[in-house]
Amino acid sequence: MTRQLTTLAKKKLVVAALEDIKARDILAIDVRKITSMFDWIVVASADSARQTKALARHVRDKLKEAGCAIVGTEGEEGAEWVLVDSGDIVAHVMQPAVRAYYNLEELWGEGKFDRPANPTAPIEKPLRREAGEPAAGARKARAPKTGAATGTRRRKAAAGTTGAAASPRTRAKARTKASGAAPKPRRRKPAA
Numbered sequence: 001m002t003r004q005l006t007t008l009a010k011k012k013l014v015v016a017a018l019e020d021i022k023a024r025d026i027l028a029i030d031v032r033k034i035t036s037m038f039d040w041i042v043v044a045s046a047d048s049a050r051q052t053k054a055l056a057r058h059v060r061d062k063l064k065e066a067g068c069a070i071v072g073t074e075g076e077e078g079a080e081w082v083l084v085d086s087g088d089i090v091a092h093v094m095q096p097a098v099r100a101y102y103n104l105e106e107l108w109g110e111g112k113f114d115r116p117a118n119p120t121a122p123i124e125k126p127l128r129r130e131a132g133e134p135a136a137g138a139r140k141a142r143a144p145k146t147g148a149a150t151g152t153r154r155r156k157a158a159a160g161t162t163g164a165a166a167s168p169r170t171r172a173k174a175r176t177k178a179s180g181a182a183p184k185p186r187r188r189k190p191a192a
Contacts, residue, residue, distance in 0.1 A: 005066055010089045011040045017062040018044045021055050023093065029108050039088040043104050045096050049079035055093045056082035101191070 005013065011028055018026050023044035032039050046052040053076055060070055063086050071085040080098045084091040092104060 005068060007039050007088045010063070010066075010068060010086065011042065013062055013066055013068075014042050014059055014084075014086075014089055014091050017059045018042070018055055018091070018093070021051065021058050023051075023055050025099075027105060029105070031108055034108065034110050038085075038090050040090070041104065041108055042089065042091045043099070044091070044093050045099055046093055047095075049095070052079045052082050052093050052095060056084050056091070059084050059091050059093070101188075 015026055015028060023046060026042065026044045029041045029043070030039070031041055044055065046055050056073060056076065060073060063070060063084075068086050071087055073082065073084050075082040081092065081094045081102075084093070094102070
């Protein structure tokens with residue numbers, strides 16, 4: 001009789017399998033409070049189609065060796081985005097352009113993020129502090145600036161250009177910033 005792995009042990013196994021073949025920007029997202037379909041999403045980047053396939057195959061093999069059932073694998077044909085579904089853990093191995101386009105981190109942003117493994121950018125370490133004490137290096141809140149010469153308009157005035165010479169997008173950003181309203185989200189075109 002084989003012993004079943006816990007969800008956290010499966011997640012650690014998936015992350016270790018991705019690290020074995022040098023996946024970059026490995027990020028685990030706890031989505032238990034968002035969906036009941038699965039518990040964790042693990043997202044990783046690969047440099048090429050060959051590495052994407054190899055990473056997905058390695059994750060699948062490691063899970064099978066540990067006695068975990070594999071629900072399915074998708075995307076191995078194109079190898080830009082390969083998904084390995086093991087029920088409570090779903091691993092997404094993506095090439096950087098595809099990962100940036102679909103931005104799964106933002107889509108599942110309400111979930112709890114683990115610290116990324118193998119990051120390409122340095123990580124800022126959170127500092128422990130007492131309640132009520134400002135974080136080290138935190139800026140003090142400033143009163144909002146008022147008047148016509150703020151932000152973009154001030155830079156244009158210093159450069160000698162008028163607001164009419166600015167592009168429509170720049171003027172829209174300046175109006176949104178001045179009114180304090182949140183900008184409209186941009187729609188993405190579906191992938192062909």
